[in-house]
Amino acid sequence: MGFKADLHTHTTHSDGWLSVESLLRRAILQQVDVLSITDHDTVSGFIEAEKVNTKYGLKLVPGIELSAQYIEFEVHVLGYYFDTNNKQITEYTETLKIDRLQRCNRIVDKLKAEGVDISLDEVKAECKGEIIGRPHIAKALIKKKIAKNFSHAFRSFLGNNAASYEKKYFISPTDAVKMIHDAGGIAVLAHPGNFDDNTLSIILQENFDAIEAIHPSHSTPQQQKLINICKEKGIPYSGGSDFHGGNATDRGYIGLYFLNKKEFSDIESLKKM
Numbered sequence: 001m002g003f004k005a006d007l008h009t010h011t012t013h014s015d016g017w018l019s020v021e022s023l024l025r026r027a028i029l030q031q032v033d034v035l036s037i038t039d040h041d042t043v044s045g046f047i048e049a050e051k052v053n054t055k056y057g058l059k060l061v062p063g064i065e066l067s068a069q070y071i072e073f074e075v076h077v078l079g080y081y082f083d084t085n086n087k088q089i090t091e092y093t094e095t096l097k098i099d100r101l102q103r104c105n106r107i108v109d110k111l112k113a114e115g116v117d118i119s120l121d122e123v124k125a126e127c128k129g130e131i132i133g134r135p136h137i138a139k140a141l142i143k144k145k146i147a148k149n150f151s152h153a154f155r156s157f158l159g160n161n162a163a164s165y166e167k168k169y170f171i172s173p174t175d176a177v178k179m180i181h182d183a184g185g186i187a188v189l190a191h192p193g194n195f196d197d198n199t200l201s202i203i204l205q206e207n208f209d210a211i212e213a214i215h216p217s218h219s220t221p222q223q224q225k226l227i228n229i230c231k232e233k234g235i236p237y238s239g240g241s242d243f244h245g246g247n248a249t250d251r252g253y254i255g256l257y258f259l260n261k262k263e264f265s266d267i268e269s270l271k272k273m
């Protein structure tokens, strides 16, 4: 019997396209045994999954993906096996929810000023979860036929170089790792394949418990390099599909990127609570 642990997936609670229930069903179809929903900056996806899963019986790992920043680099920190009711995490995700809504509002205002016919209510209608962001503005632009598709929406209206761009508030990698540790969890550096060696070695000075080596954005040599780094550091490596649904081509399909039984038990053995 095969064994698959996919420790990196997203739902409509952040920027994924599938509801929690649809995601669980896909996971079962793909013969996933262990699943972690790691929505961006919210645990609400996992909390819903725990309820829905009573009829499916998958093994769920509590998860989150925190967005942090080191100079100009966005550093994603995955958290697992933490207390999802932890006060600091709950307060942080609440603050961020307000920040992201305000940011979205500012982007919509800028687009309107450029003559784009879009309203915050139209964007909100595209957001099924708690964290609103550019993917939802893109969906609204597509629905109104202002943009042809996602890439057109980002290229012409929403990209980091677009006139409407608004900075996001980010915490530091140190704070992200600390927040997860303080909540009793384990902190994993997400998909670091694209960092240059120097940046990677600086980021790895943080107290990570593991590194995500298996990820659709990593080439085989990149994956091997990260596995070797983990061996040198004496920490396990993690992995998952980073499945978002929809048709983004740079992300894996659920269950195609996973940890085997031994790899998963190495991660699971780090569990403190």
Ligand SMILES: [Zn+2]
Residues within 6 Å of the ligand: 008, 009, 010, 038, 065, 242
């Ligand atoms: Zn992700």
